Amino acid sequence: MSTLTATRSRRRDQRPAWDEEPSFLGKSVKALFLLVYAAAIIVPLWAVLATSLATEDALVRSGGDMIFLPTDISLQAYREILSGGAVTKSLLFTLMLTAVGTAISLVLTVGAAYGLSRPGSVWHRKMLTAILVTLLFAPGMYPSYLVVQDLGLLNDMWALILPVCFSAWNLIVLRTFFMTSVPGELIDAAKIDGAGEFRTLFKVVLPMSKAILAVIGLFYAVGYWNTYFLAVLYTPGLETKPIQVLIQQWLIASTGPAGQDAAAAAAISSGMENAPAASLKMAAVVCTIIPIVIMYPFIQKHFTKAVITGAIKG
């Protein structure tokens, strides 16, 4: 594998002999397009970061809610939102939700992926079909709501986890990995040595699948961190709201016409008078982005491989 990438990168860094050099115009257009595209993503994020670090003075001088070049940097906004108010509670709640949800999701996905990785085992086709059918149809919003209601989970944290804790797509990716990338000889050897299925799973298969497990776990984690729809649907009365709901109330709904939304937004920022409002909001946005940026390099490194195993071979 490493030799393969090495040859590829050597090939990629030099234009192969048979390839004609593109014209200067072609190159410039390409470079300009890529530059503009990247800037369209970077510049807004930079402005968010700069504003979150701005002082009241700097904001007033720039005459608006956003600044681009922070002249004097202040961490006051972060101190305010992280000092135990509504934002802190919401961030901690969402972290907890993410951790619990991801753990449950991984247990379900690993179990099913291993359980279904042996064609010919008992009920294999039936169980696999029962899972794959779920990819073809989506039950409606209200029937799902009814089920959650029947279970007594409305306005309960578990309503944000249980309905979405298992994804058939991730199952396919992991199952395909188990079937194609874990050598069957190893599993046979473990069995001959007297290991049962559970021991084989934990001692042989899982240690070989760390990277893909991490990627799948991170995908689930991003999903839980971004929980918004389920919270709107199932838990509108939850006292501590997921961070996305809080951001929505604070940043998006407060710009709308309804006065009630303004009250909810004011409640979030009450007690945070020592930093400019714009900085506080942008600091909350940055805090919501940070976990994703932390996970990001890892997802990126291993993701392509996972997608290929899932999409092409699945």
Place this chain on the structure above:
Amino acid sequence: MAVTAEPAAPTAAPPKTRATAPRRKPLRHRLRLDWPLVVLTVPALAQLAVFFYAPSAYSVIAFMDYSPYRSLWENPIVGFTHFQILFEDPYFVDALLNTLQFAFAQLLFVFPTSIGLALLMHSVISTKLRSTFQSIVYLPYFFSWVLVVSVFTQVLGQDGLFSRWLVGMGGDRLDIMRDPDSFMFLAWLQWTWKDAGWGMIIFLAALASINPALYEAAAVDGANRWKRLWHITLPSIRPVIVLLLILQLGSILSVGFEQYQLQRASVGWGASEVLDTFVYYRTILSANGESLGTAAGLFKGVIGLLLILAANNIAHRLGEQGIYQKS
């Protein structure tokens, strides 16, 4: 003991080919062998039973005059009345038309953007430049819609960066975040910003698997870069394009909920109502809409099912893999 008695360990068999000789052992015996595999699968099956199969079964209330104050079987059955009401309801028809518009706009504009970006990236020689660019454009895919809309408001909103720059240049404030007429354009910007990078990564993975010898042979035979693009690159990524197209077609009526719900207040429901928001506001937030909303949801689910089966069938006929094999 029993382990060694198991013939031809199925793991050795390649996937997708059926076990050549199905074992004809009694169920009891097979269960004694394989029960751990069943036990491991059961939690996932239970999750689906509760949160997929049960709601699917609950969809029967689309055919009833449902009231939450009666037990399920006491509700009178009214057949297709609610579907009839739906299609006579201008709000539903508007939501349906909006949904189709958004879906086709996604197919027509965002999908090709991803392919274009991938092709462009593929032609960049410097590895460093490519990986930097990939990291940048792929990042917003992981942002929630809440974040995307927030960031867009900060930049393109009335008091946003762009407006201020325009005012500074002596122009007018930009009002695109609140203008119903240009909401389609705004939605397109947001999709592209958020998701084009994701599509690009998938196509790049497909592009990376093309054998470079093909290009060399074609170049030696005198094919220029456009001919190589047309005769080698595009045919090579066709299976991936078809796969993604099928998936998109299958979900053509589910363009999402969050993006539209979040911007409903600012652009008005007329421009932003899609099927999911229709169901939400009609059933969850208003009384007596249960059966109607369920009917709308069921309509969406069934159309999605038919579309995905049809698209896959067509893909098979065209000689592509599709998402599943006939077996």
